[in-house]
Amino acid sequence: MDKICFSFTYTLAGEGRARFGTLTTPHGVIETPAFIFCATKASIKGVAPNMMKDEETQIILSNTYHLFLQPGADRVERAGGLHKFMGWSGPMLTDSGGFQIFSLGHGSVSSEIKGKRTTHRPKTLLKITEEGAKFRSYIDGQIHLLTPEKSIETQVKLGADLIVSFDECTPFNVDKAYTARSMRMSHRWGQRSIAEFNRLNGPETQRLYGIIQGGVYEDLREESTDFVNTHAFFGHAIGGSLGASKEQMYDVVSYTASKLDPERPIHLLGIGGVKDVFRGIEQGIDTFDCVHPTRLARHGGALVRPPHAKSKGRDHINLNNGIYRDDVTPIEADCPCYTCTHFTKSYLHHLLKAQELLAHTLITLHNVRFMNRLMAAIRSALKSGVGLKAIYNDWVNE
């Protein structure tokens, strides 16, 4: 069905639905399971593309919402597309813009869909209709309408390898009736996304993912998986509210993933904790994205494995802590990242205290490598037959 520049193949690892595979794009092959790092505004904050490559990054994503507002898709297209614009020659994904419109619009859906309380941001979402979502630019206050057609047009201009169907990201705190109505509208938006994608792009250089909504309701998730399975999407992306607790999230992901056509790559949107990655992979997830590793770094948090973490349940150490003032060891002694091979926790602590930009860069590099090493370890465990359980305690601190 697809030209050879795109393909997805996988092998079940003999451990539930866990699988390893390859996702081939015109900009390179992604070994799955893989982690996708967030270059929200066409930049991994504080890290140049060559450094991302050096830390063995396979794929990054940018956010359509942000780039739509600034610098604008036409400008990126005139510059030769997003790969060229931002100097990233590897595989790339863009999201549809839906998540940010609703997240920024409602205050903070990103916390809401994870069931957390949140401080409210100014509401920029003005109106949702069958046509699309009307919102106010956070940059200049101008009013924009993002429709499925506009989202796809924008993503085609940006030119990422993998693009995503436009949806309403249903918040957590709505009832089942709202969730169902919203999901069905997202399905209609999905059909319009496919139609616009086929009209504009043809299947040469990009592939479209469908989004599964349905909140925490099994019957709605099933309706939504039926929708994506029976439409011409290249891959699946599990979106929407996954519940109020980690356990509910694992249940929703498990149920949803079990109903998806396994021949297509499956992405889990916005989830990327170390434990979550293990649980997702058990359910057959192939790719993850999350701002956690890079955002955590900018606050001084360095991801570490259990022997390095100080307390149970923590996935990181906080380098702002005075206990690192004189610690002349690297974040992780056996980590091959640029930061761990050149700098001590004492130096990183100093950079944070001195408010030096380089702190963000160096800790981000470590966290990027950490996630890439995690995914490599998981792929290796799946391929060799050692299995996820055998390596789980090397990575998860509980």
Next chain:
Amino acid sequence: MDKICFSFTYTLAGEGRARFGTLTTPHGVIETPAFIFCATKASIKGVAPNMMKDEETQIILSNTYHLFLQPGADRVERAGGLHKFMGWSGPMLTDSGGFQIFSLGHGSVSSEIKGKRTTHRPKTLLKITEEGAKFRSYIDGQIHLLTPEKSIETQVKLGADLIVSFDECTPFNVDKAYTARSMRMSHRWGQRSIAEFNRLNGPETQRLYGIIQGGVYEDLREESTDFVNTHAFFGHAIGGSLGASKEQMYDVVSYTASKLDPERPIHLLGIGGVKDVFRGIEQGIDTFDCVHPTRLARHGGALVRPPHAKSKGRDHINLNNGIYRDDVTPIEADCPCYTCTHFTKSYLHHLLKAQELLAHTLITLHNVRFMNRLMAAIRSALKSGVGLKAIYNDWVNE
């Protein structure tokens, strides 16, 4: 007189006092004339050491004042010294701390000594006595006394290859009597610096520069050059007020440099405009340092040669300017820096508008390479006999 791990050799280029040479340190050889980049708080802001190396940087400096206050010299010493602490394996210089005490203390001496008006910062300098300078930490308000002995002890602990004698950086807006008194105290501080350096360090891994003060007064500058020439400094550093105008600065530098023992390397403190570099080298200056290239970058200014600059007298373009929104050419088409070979002005403009940290990193890399290319072009012109005048208009926009 010196062990082989330190040496300075030069050849006159047949153009006034202009010369090229090599300054050998235990951490490598510096081809002179050379530019020294400011890693104020043990970090080039936003740029990792490997990227500085990739842009052909020979030598960096850190500021004793900042590191004295945070993280403290003992901590750096325990971490194995500044080279190891900050991951820079090449030659390094530290200043004495004097400049910052007086600069932060008086408001902004850095502008005052260049004869510029300035907004006043909180005054932290409490008292100058024969013993030293008492000041309040800008970090925690604690009171410190920095003396020549303390400055040298701190610099020995930091462990840079080249270190500098403690002085009072005489401001511009004082009379000749103050300038003379201050200079003579700096000479006595210079003698105490030598004594402490010999006591603590011996001549194994570091070398001491003396500072020439004397403001804009020829007789005082002559007295100060006599002082440094007749004391056991490895090199000379021209400091203090250089006047109210560029022309006066060139006169003061010219007069001062003409009186210095030419067998020692000559550093010009805090000056690094492109035109200033040419004028300094004509007078026999071997090394320069200035925050200009890196600070300019953080404000969106990219150094360019005359064909790229928009108006006469400018050494840079401002990438914040909307005219670069759609400019898909690099900052300089023939520049081999990472930024120019991978990114367009359009992208850099976008990063600035989006307040992305990467903007600072990428523009800094260009400006660093620009200064390193400038110095390489000058060395080449001096060595080949082509001469400075032949290349002046390639670099200076007037």
